[in-house]
Amino acid sequence: MTHQKFFSDSKYRWFGLAANLVLLVTWYLANDGLAFWDDFSYLNLANTINEGSFTITSNHFTSRVALLYPVAWIIEHLGINQFSITVFPLICGLITLNVLLWLGNLYHHWLGVFAATFFVCDYHVITFVTHLFPEMPLALYTLAALVAYDRVNRNEGDHRLWALVLATSIFLGFLTKMTVIVLGPLFVYLFVNDYWLKRTNRSFWMISVVLLLFFVLANGFWYQEVYGDFFYRFSNISDNHEATSKTFFDKSALTILKRLTYLPLLGFMRGGFFIPLVFALPALITLKKSDWKVEDPDKLWPVATVFILGTWWFMSTNWKYYSPMPVDTRHITLLIPVMLVAGGMYWTKTHLLSAIRYSSAKYLLAVLLVIPIYKIATADDRNFKGVEVIFNDVLTPESVGATVFTDGLISYGYPYFYELKSVNLNFVWFSEMNGSQPENGDYLLLNPAYFNDRYNDVENLERFKGQVEDLGLKLEPISRGEVQLFRLVK
Secondary structure: OOOEOOOOHHHHHHHHHHHHHHHHHHHHHOOOOOOOOHHHHHHHHHHHHHHOOOOOOOOHHHHOHHHHHHHHHHHHHHOOOOOHHHHHHHHHHHHHHHHHHHHHHHHEHHHHHHHHHHHHOOHHHHHHHOOOOOHHHHHHHHHHHHHHHHHHHOOOOOHHHHHHHHHHHHHHHHOOOHHHHHHHHHHHHHHHHHHHHHOOOHHHHHHHHHHHHHHHHHHHHHHHHHHOOOOHHHHHHHHOOOOOOOOOOOOOHHHHHHHOOOHHHHHHHHOOOHHHHHHHHHHHHOOOHHHHHOOOHHHHHHHHHHHHHHHHHHOEOOOOOOOEOOOOHHHHHHHHHHHHHHHHHHHOOOHHHHHHOOOHHHHHHHHHHHHHHHHHHOOOOOOHHHHHHHHHHOOOOOOOOOEEEEOHHHHHHHHHHHOOOOOOOEEEEOOOOOOOOOOOOOEEEEOHHHOOHHHOHHHHHHHHHHHHHHOOOEEEEEEOOOOEEEEEEO
16 A cells, blocks of 8 residues: 555644544543452552562463563552553553554555544443553554564565564563464464465564564473473463353353354444444455455455454364353454554545545544543443542541451452552451351441342342341441441441
């Protein structure tokens, strides 16, 4: 694709600035606090790095060091709050956005406009820049790896530098989350297609392979030296597999067949993956046999999308037995920027663009802003701020020792509210009492938004209240509203 400008450089820069501001404002206003499971686990591990007690264990989260160490550095300097812990995902999101804008400046302004607009208005993107999860870093590393190959395939730039970018990006993805393996078949194909079939980019591939092998082998031998197992991390992932409603390794053959056929399609329609996939779909279904040779560099992006999507569809997440990926599309958030470039490359060559680029129809893209507006409007649906008020005003670090009976999320993640420091209060999930008995002076903290139907929280709460009455205690309200706090008194 030759460079085509449809705006002045000044106007394009202003658009880029606006896109960055939209993402920043959305990150701030749509932040709804912790999910209190994966994100709290990452935060807790990052904090142990700062305390000097971090170690890689059989918990496979501890091996995601490319996520943990940046977060540790940030919270060491900014403290622990709902915004500071998501600065790293935000930075990765902003870099990804600006890479998309850079590609638009290189190839076609409308590519940048389309990709940037869909990116900042994407449901998944907004979710994962406002939460501490590995999805946004992984999306950045995936895009960086493909941009590196794209530039070499166009004979642009120093192939040695781009080889370093490719190998480093994939390795950083490897140190962030093992899902990066979905890129494997794609890059093996591109390597074979270039190195043996077309006999092009051979020096680039030699440097890339040598660097990547060095990184991976060094990592494996470190595990071998410390833990006596070169594949220690892989074994931990296998051993940490648990049967849940989202897994398939423990299901019947019929359920697995459904997973390998139509269940992912239903997942695409329910989740925020739908819009970028539809945007890229024409580029995917119009691929011809000759396009797979990637002689036309623009075809890299739809080819990459099909490869990554196909690998995710059928791959196993466990090397000991077949365990297909859950249909939750958050696991392939990394594909969203790739789809947006693929779709952008396609639509910039169509008559539709010719029809709208000079007309008012182009402003219909602003309709997509309804998505970040919706995310902002629903940011407090889980009552995080209300819970935070309780901890700031009543259940403070200075509170006299007592037991706080509450839901599973707060009983697990309450240290967040104390900046991960110990306090005298004891938190117990009313659905898993483990022998705890309510006593005079204890508390009951209720946030219905955190209740878990899977563990019958509503029924267990009623059972707990009955136990309180049987002990001759009553619930004295301290605060009312969506988040309720009671004191148990005689």
